[in-house]
Amino acid sequence: MRPVPARPGRKLGPIAQELSSAHRAWLDPMRETYLHSGLTLSELSVRVRLAKSKTSELLRGIGLYPRWEIIFSLSRELKMPYWPLYRLWRQAALEAHKSREWVDRCTEKTALMTSHAAPPLDHRAFRELVESFYSLYAQVFLDDEQRDIAVSDTFDILWLRWNDALASPDTRRFAWNVLRTTVMARTPHVDSRPALGWAAFDTVALQSVIAAADRVDQIAETLELFTAMSRLPDHQLDVMVLRRLCGIPLEDVCALLGIPPATVRSDERHAVHFLESVICPPETEGKTA
Structure with a gap:
C-alpha cells in the first residue's frame, strides 16, 4: 500500500460503525483512493461542487445514501473506474431499500458513461483462473444468491483496487483477503464466529472430513463438527x-491463498488435531472399564 501523503486541514473521520457491508464495499476503496490522492477535502469538494461538510459525510458513510451523480463526479476526480463502482453502489442502494426507480433516475444522465466498460486484461485473466474456486468457498457459508453477490462484489472491489493488488507482495493473497472479507461480511455469525451454511452438507468432500476426524457419522454430529470448525x-x-469440504487439490489451494505447500499441510494437520480433540468419540455400547 502506498504511503498516505500529508495534507493540511482536519483529518477525515472514521467510517460510521453501523454502515452495511454492501455500502462499505464501494466506500472503502473510494476512501483509500481519496486518502492517497493528495487532495484535501476542500479541493475535492470544490471540484465536485459539493459542500465540504457533505463530502466529509459521504466519505464517512453518514447521512442519506448518496445519489449516483455525486459518486460519479467523485470517481472522475479520483480517477476510479466507473463500472465496478456503479455496480457496487447499485447493489448497496437496493440493500438500503432504495427502489429500482430511484436507482434508474439517479443514473439517467450518466448511463452512457458507465456502460460497456471492461476491466484490465490481467484482472480478467485472474478472474478466469480463480472464480470457480471462489464460488465453491463462498457456497460453504452462503446461499446461492448471496454467494453470487459476494463473488461478484469481490471482483468489482479488486477492479477498483487492482493497482494495489499488483503492488502488494502477493496478488493472490491480496485477492483472497478481499474475497474472505466480502464473504464473511455476509455470513451469519454465532459468538463472533462464522456459521457454516446448509450448503456445506452438499460439499463433495464432506465424507473425507468425517473420516479425518473419525468421529462423525450422523447429522447431529456433523453439525457439531461444523461448530468446531467455526472455532x-x-x-x-x-x-x-x-x-476437506470443497475437495480442492493441494497445489490449487496454495495458488489461491498465496502460501507454500508446507504451510497448507501444517494448517490442515493442526486443524484436524483440534477437531479430534474437541469432538467426543461416541460411546461404545457394552464397553467395560
Whole structure:
C-alpha cells in the first residue's frame, strides 16, 4: 500500500460503525483512493461542487445514501473506474431499500458513461483462473444468491483496487483477503464466529472430513463438527474448507491463498488435531472399564 501523503486541514473521520457491508464495499476503496490522492477535502469538494461538510459525510458513510451523480463526479476526480463502482453502489442502494426507480433516475444522465466498460486484461485473466474456486468457498457459508453477490462484489472491489493488488507482495493473497472479507461480511455469525451454511452438507468432500476426524457419522454430529470448525483460526478454517469440504487439490489451494505447500499441510494437520480433540468419540455400547 502506498504511503498516505500529508495534507493540511482536519483529518477525515472514521467510517460510521453501523454502515452495511454492501455500502462499505464501494466506500472503502473510494476512501483509500481519496486518502492517497493528495487532495484535501476542500479541493475535492470544490471540484465536485459539493459542500465540504457533505463530502466529509459521504466519505464517512453518514447521512442519506448518496445519489449516483455525486459518486460519479467523485470517481472522475479520483480517477476510479466507473463500472465496478456503479455496480457496487447499485447493489448497496437496493440493500438500503432504495427502489429500482430511484436507482434508474439517479443514473439517467450518466448511463452512457458507465456502460460497456471492461476491466484490465490481467484482472480478467485472474478472474478466469480463480472464480470457480471462489464460488465453491463462498457456497460453504452462503446461499446461492448471496454467494453470487459476494463473488461478484469481490471482483468489482479488486477492479477498483487492482493497482494495489499488483503492488502488494502477493496478488493472490491480496485477492483472497478481499474475497474472505466480502464473504464473511455476509455470513451469519454465532459468538463472533462464522456459521457454516446448509450448503456445506452438499460439499463433495464432506465424507473425507468425517473420516479425518473419525468421529462423525450422523447429522447431529456433523453439525457439531461444523461448530468446531467455526472455532478454528481463520487461516486453518480456510484451508479446511478448501481442502476437506470443497475437495480442492493441494497445489490449487496454495495458488489461491498465496502460501507454500508446507504451510497448507501444517494448517490442515493442526486443524484436524483440534477437531479430534474437541469432538467426543461416541460411546461404545457394552464397553467395560
